[in-house]
Amino acid sequence: MEIRRFDARSATDDELRQLHRITVANQAITRPNEPAPTFDQYVGRLLHPVPGFGKPTRWVAVADDRIVAWTTMFSPEAENPHLTIVEQLVVESSARRRGIGTQLLRTFLPELIAEGRTTIEFWAVTAGGSGESWAHHHGFRATHAVQVQELGTRQVDPARWEVEPPPGYRLVSWRGRCPDDLVESFAVARTAIKDAPLGASEFHFAEWTVARVRAAEAELAEAGIENRVCVAVAHGTVVALTMVELHPHRRDWAYQNDTAVLAEHRGHGLGRCIKAAMTRSLVAELPELRSVRTQTSTSNVHMIATNHALGYTDVRIQIVLTHDVRALARTLGGQRA
Ligand SMILES: CC(C)(COP(=O)(O)OP(=O)(O)OC[C@H]1O[C@@H](n2cnc3c(N)ncnc32)[C@H](O)[C@@H]1OP(=O)(O)O)[C@@H](O)C(=O)NCCC(=O)NCCS
Structure with missing residues (x-):
């Protein structure tokens, strides 16, 4: 051999x-x-x-x-x-x-x-x-x-994705490059993913900076991957974000990447609100889409429950x-x- x-x-x-x-x-x-x-x-x-x-x-x-x-x-x-x-x-x-x-x-x-x-x-x-x-x-x-969880976008009642932002927050979405006026607070909000449980894995989450946000955006663009982002903004600052990747070889499939809410803004339903807004836009703009995949720690009960509320079902444990x-x-x- x-x-x-x-x-x-x-x-x-x-x-x-x-x-x-x-x-x-x-x-x-x-x-x-x-x-x-x-x-x-x-x-x-x-x-x-x-x-x-x-x-x-x-x-x-x-x-x-x-x-x-x-x-x-x-x-x-x-x-x-x-x-x-x-x-x-x-x-x-x-x-x-x-x-x-x-x-x-x-x-x-x-x-x-x-x-x-x-x-x-x-x-x-x-x-x-x-x-x-x-x-x-x-x-x-x-x-x-x-x-691992999956949203069958054609099986779920779209009413589940009608979630209004809580008072005091507005939603902003983009594809590819974060607007310059939000990028600093976006980098700070991305770093909040460090609060996601990782068990005893020896992987360390990134400390995001503006330069690293820009480098990651460039890497995705170079790979032909469309980067879609929806954030909640309060007083001109990003306080919550959710990110989806669309890969060029699978137009029927989207990968739901990081979702994070700054600690002091948790408990207002922001995670569900921004994920719902993201799902609405994916379904409206991608006629071939059939499923969105995501994964989160089995101990992350809040994220798992949020996903269930949006219609995600559990696929397997890895x-x-x-x-x-x-x-x-x-x-x-x-x-x-
Ligand atoms: C896991 C995997 C890579 C093992 O490959 P493999 O060539 O069969 O493994 P080896 O022959 O080197 O196994 C060495 C020993 O591991 C243990 N082992 C391997 N497979 C096992 C099994 N299914 N159940 C219990 N013990 C197992 C045994 O002790 C084995 O020695 P033995 O055959 O003399 O009893 C293979 O089963 C596989 O491809 N699985 C699916 C993919 C996967 O789960 N990959 C894991 C890492 S990402």
């Missing part, structure tokens, strides 16, 4: 089809109630990785000229120079329990050590599945649990698993699988 780096941008059509096949087969096990991505949607996702985490690094395991396993990971900078996030590591169903997943780990860990990464986290592991058992076998600890890179490398050095 050969394990090598993989770049989706220079991959052959055949290689991409192999990855798609493995992914669809895996999702049939781990996400049986969710529609599998089409080949085009899947390739679109590979070519438009999640923004804000740096460039992805991918590896594949190849046996008899066929990809049997692959992984995608991100090594973010700024607040997270210690961390590598494994978005996905999948072994083809028929090739499992032969040590291939373990061999992939063993192969890329030395690079993480050389880059100075001290912590590795698997994100997006379906609770109760093979990934959780495998990671525990290797000494990973479960550090966080995330509720867990985060964390390990020390050097300790893991030492353990794997002495193990067969």
Whole structure:
């Protein structure tokens, strides 16, 4: 078996089809109630990785000229120079329990050590599945649990999205670039996402500044991702925000990203109000839209309840698993699988 780096941008059509096949087969096990991505949607996702985490690094395991396993990971900078996030590591169903997943780990860990990464986290592991058992076998600890939720925009009564702003607040929306007169308070409000529970994950949220807001907007624009924002303003200052990404390869789908309300403005229904306004505009302006996805900590009862009030339903629980890179490398050095 050969394990090598993989770049989706220079991959052959055949290689991409192999990855798609493995992914669809895996999702049939781990996400049986969710529609599998089409080949085009899947390739679109590979070519438009999640923004804000740096460039992805991918590896594949190849046996008899066929990809049997692959992984995608991100090594973010700024607040997270210690961390590598494994978005996905999948072994083809028929090739499992032969040590291939373990061999992939063993192969890329030395690079993480050389880059100075001290912590590795698997994100997006379906609770109760093979990934959780495998990671525990290797000494990973479960550090966080995330509720994935979805809004079926054609199934929900739009009356749920008719929410007036509380007295004293007005709503402002934009696409792409934050208006100059709001950008300073917008950066402060974005930093309020730090209050969102992260369990014992070793990921650190960003300290937003105007320069970082502008850099993030530019990164999204360069990736062809439309950034839609709705904020609540009081006395000329942003006090609450919600952000949605529209990815170019999926016009039927939107990703509901951060929502945050400054601590002193909580408890007035602002979160529900701005998310409702965002949903109204998405539904009115995007005729192809069918669903909006979001995720939040399982302990974030207020956000989960707000989403339920807007018509979101619970899809699945994902867990985060964390390990020390050097300790893991030492353990794997002495193990067969
Ligand atoms: C998790 C996964 C990557 C494991 O790959 P793999 O190549 O089958 O794993 P290995 O053969 O290296 O397993 C090593 C050991 O882990 C444990 N393990 C692996 N899968 C397990 C399972 N389903 N249940 C219980 N223990 C398991 C076993 O102790 C195994 O050793 P053994 O087979 O000698 O008993 C694979 O099952 C998979 O692709 N799952 C779906 C995607 C996923 O959840 N990825 C997780 C990280 S994002």
